[in-house]
Amino acid sequence: xxxxxxxxxxxxxxxxxxxxxxxxxxxxxxxxxxxxxxxxxxxxxxxxxxxxxxxxxxxxxxxxxxxxxxxxxxxxxxxxxxxxxxxxxxxxxxxxxxxxxxxxxxxxxxxxxxxxxxxxxxxxxxxxxxxxxxxxxxxxxxxxxxxxxxxxxxxxxxxxxxxxxxxxxxxxxxxxxxxxxxxxxxxxxxxxxxxxxxxxxxxxxxxxxxxxxxxxxxxxxxxxxxxxxxxxxxxxxxxxxxxxxxxxxxxxxxxxxxxxxxxxxxxxxxxxxxxxxxxxxxxxxxxxxxxxxxxxxxxxxxxxxxxxxx
Numbered sequence: 001x002x003x004x005x006x007x008x009x010x011x012x013x014x015x016x017x018x019x020x021x022x023x024x025x026x027x028x029x030x031x032x033x034x035x036x037x038x039x040x041x042x043x044x045x046x047x048x049x050x051x052x053x054x055x056x057x058x059x060x061x062x063x064x065x066x067x068x069x070x071x072x073x074x075x076x077x078x079x080x081x082x083x084x085x086x087x088x089x090x091x092x093x094x095x096x097x098x099x100x101x102x103x104x105x106x107x108x109x110x111x112x113x114x115x116x117x118x119x120x121x122x123x124x125x126x127x128x129x130x131x132x133x134x135x136x137x138x139x140x141x142x143x144x145x146x147x148x149x150x151x152x153x154x155x156x157x158x159x160x161x162x163x164x165x166x167x168x169x170x171x172x173x174x175x176x177x178x179x180x181x182x183x184x185x186x187x188x189x190x191x192x193x194x195x196x197x198x199x200x201x202x203x204x205x206x207x208x209x210x211x212x213x214x215x216x217x218x219x220x221x222x223x224x225x226x227x228x229x230x231x232x233x234x235x236x237x238x239x240x241x242x243x244x245x246x247x248x249x250x251x252x253x254x255x256x257x258x259x260x261x262x263x264x265x266x267x268x269x270x271x272x273x274x275x276x277x278x279x280x281x282x283x284x285x286x287x288x289x290x291x292x293x294x295x296x297x298x299x300x301x302x303x304x305x306x307x308x309x310x
Contacts, residue, residue, distance in 0.1 A: 090208020104170025110270025146292025
């Protein structure tokens with residue numbers, strides 16, 4: 001990490017360049033939503049999720065496994081917590097996201113991902129006893145309304161009449177996935193495991209990989225083919241390994257608050273790529289739902305930032 005002197009002596013151009021670091025992570029994650037959608041029909045949801053973590057585990061093993069073995073006595077007491085993190089982050093979030101892609105659009109997946117910060121605030125209020133601010137509560141109400149608009153495709157009478165035929169099951173699965181990932185983030189902060197980043201990620205990936213095995217054995221393995229191998233290679237490298245490391249580097253460079261704001265670009269980037277690459281259509285209800293969800297999340301984040309400012 002750069003010293004405070006070198007950081008303070010950065011030129012304006014160098015300082016602006018630093019903001020490309022979190023942007024790179026967001027672009028990788030946005031493209032991964034497109035890859036998730038492209039996987040539909042090319043490989044089963046469980047198989048790509050499993051292969052993804054197997055690849056990431058294999059790539060990390062030469063660098064991390066010797067360290068894990070040396071630190072095995074330190075690591076042993078934390079294995080149950082690492083297992084829970086692997087279950088929530090690697091199996092539940094990623095597996096549900098791949099399954100959701102079968103019945104909803106990449107655009108919707110990207111927009112619903114924007115709810116992660118808000119769900120994080122809600123779960124932290126329960127588990128960490130962090131009282132939400134009025135801004136957070138108002139933001140939550142606005143965002144939840146945006147979700148209803150998005151899932152109902154802007155046809156609110158469907159909600160009132162209980163007519164659910166126009167709903168996408170994938171939207172509900174994605175909401176569950178987002179909730180699991182928010183819980184993953186809260187538990188990560190709650191437990192503060194005394195392990196370095198690579199060791200932490202490696203062991204979580206290992207547990208995530210193990211948790212997949214019973215499901216893929218039951219569901220059956222999709223073969224890796226010339227059509228889907230690039231999807232597995234992308235998912236197992238850039239979003240699984242590179243983006244998390246880049247994100248942590250961004251936190252070190254510009255701080256967690258400024259870094260977290262960049263995650264709000266994910267829906268916009270995902271929708272833009274989906275419209276041009278997947279020929280998905282952007283409707284008025286996407287605009288209305290996205291504006292309400294993002295507006296509510298930003299309001300909640302600003303409220304949290306004001307609360308934490310001395």
